[in-house]
Amino acid sequence: MAEEVKLFRTWSSPYALRIVWALKLKGIEFETIFEDITNKSPLLLQHNPAHAKVPVLLHNGKPVCESLIILEYIDETWTHNPPLLPQDPLEKASSRFWAHFGDHKLMESIWNVFTSQGKEQEEAMATSIENLKLIDEQLKGKKFFNGNAIGYLDLALGWMANLISILEEIISVELIHTDKFPHLSSWIQNFSDDPVIIECWPPRDKMVTKFQIMRDNYLTRSICQVKPA
Amino acid sequence: MAEEVKLFRTWSSPYALRIVWALKLKGIEFETIFEDITNKSPLLLQHNPAHAKVPVLLHNGKPVCESLIILEYIDETWTHNPPLLPQDPLEKASSRFWAHFGDHKLMESIWNVFTSQGKEQEEAMATSIENLKLIDEQLKGKKFFNGNAIGYLDLALGWMANLISILEEIISVELIHTDKFPHLSSWIQNFSDDPVIIECWPPRDKMVTKFQIMRDNYLTRSICQVKPA
Numbered sequence: 001m002a003e004e005v006k007l008f009r010t011w012s013s014p015y016a017l018r019i020v021w022a023l024k025l026k027g028i029e030f031e032t033i034f035e036d037i038t039n040k041s042p043l044l045l046q047h048n049p050a051h052a053k054v055p056v057l058l059h060n061g062k063p064v065c066e067s068l069i070i071l072e073y074i075d076e077t078w079t080h081n082p083p084l085l086p087q088d089p090l091e092k093a094s095s096r097f098w099a100h101f102g103d104h105k106l107m108e109s110i111w112n113v114f115t116s117q118g119k120e121q122e123e124a125m126a127t128s129i130e131n132l133k134l135i136d137e138q139l140k141g142k143k144f145f146n147g148n149a150i151g152y153l154d155l156a157l158g159w160m161a162n163l164i165s166i167l168e169e170i171i172s173v174e175l176i177h178t179d180k181f182p183h184l185s186s187w188i189q190n191f192s193d194d195p196v197i198i199e200c201w202p203p204r205d206k207m208v209t210k211f212q213i214m215r216d217n218y219l220t221r222s223i224c225q226v227k228p229a
Numbered sequence: 230m231a232e233e234v235k236l237f238r239t240w241s242s243p244y245a246l247r248i249v250w251a252l253k254l255k256g257i258e259f260e261t262i263f264e265d266i267t268n269k270s271p272l273l274l275q276h277n278p279a280h281a282k283v284p285v286l287l288h289n290g291k292p293v294c295e296s297l298i299i300l301e302y303i304d305e306t307w308t309h310n311p312p313l314l315p316q317d318p319l320e321k322a323s324s325r326f327w328a329h330f331g332d333h334k335l336m337e338s339i340w341n342v343f344t345s346q347g348k349e350q351e352e353a354m355a356t357s358i359e360n361l362k363l364i365d366e367q368l369k370g371k372k373f374f375n376g377n378a379i380g381y382l383d384l385a386l387g388w389m390a391n392l393i394s395i396l397e398e399i400i401s402v403e404l405i406h407t408d409k410f411p412h413l414s415s416w417i418q419n420f421s422d423d424p425v426i427i428e429c430w431p432p433r434d435k436m437v438t439k440f441q442i443m444r445d446n447y448l449t450r451s452i453c454q455v456k457p458a
Contacts, residue, residue: 050326050330050334050363051334059319062319065326066329069322069325069329072321072322073318073319076318076321089302089306090288090293092301093293096295097293097298101279105279134279
């Protein structure tokens, strides 16, 4: 039986992009179904009733949800090269730990910088810098997180290589100075140089417009909370 | 070399309890280091600088953090019986998905019931019930989540078997009706009947006192926000 691989994604989701990259790196043919998150399809709701979110990978009719879980599924299902996760349990635990850290502490702190201003933004900057330092340390002496090839943790943290510079552009703040984060800066370059990675980035101008609107909405809401009409 | 296995935990953490159970089920000898979360030890901060949280598993001097990641590490390191995760990639992805769902959507919705009152509590109850229904469906026709033996997802959701009834007692609300959640109710019974599980529960009276204080603090803070002094 021919394999059926379908990916439900949106054009902009950094979580879904992880799966696009992983499938392309593994050389898996797949069909893409673009979702509109303001008008989700009945199929998406059927395949991910608990969250109704992208990405969803549909493999021979069976859904797999949550991007980090899908990455592991891809690596365990199509075991040929390149491997995504390291084999050693300790290195594997470390990759999972930093992926989790990226999705929670790091993303939250950077998001707080992006959706605030003044003193609140300064505090969020300090937290983001602490978090980025921890990531920078993981990359000392390495091209990618697990050596010389792109793997699970590179894909999990891949959003940093594109999204941070978009957010920086919108708020005119520099988060990742090359001097402050030399290893992270080199990694961003190495990661972005890979043709599989670069061909999948969403259009930058559309991303800037989308995130500019999001920031404006956040700031309007936050002003309304302080000074109700 | 004799293996050195140390577990940093607190007496009450449901996350740390997952690791105690897993090590005991696998028959791994370990030393417990009890932490006071109001006065964390320098060792805990050294081993988990990113979060400074328990549990931390120290295996031959190497730290592994985050309870769900530690469970996978234990299963990959001590591969003898009982296995914790299923072998099939799809079943494994499903276990990871529901563990993640438990730690985020389910726990948050139940916590919102516990730390609110009135209309807000009613809304949180409705969300919790929807989430619990999804868990109940996973248990149809099964003794445990992956068949006849306790595994990863049982340990990940093990807090439900004890903590929910403690929260219910404090707020005098019944979340898990046997009629409404027949499979979940049976699972709670099956899980709690296991001697390894039951011997590790923290003392119920201390838990009630601890969580009663937490709820009081939440409600006081929430009243202060509405009516500042």
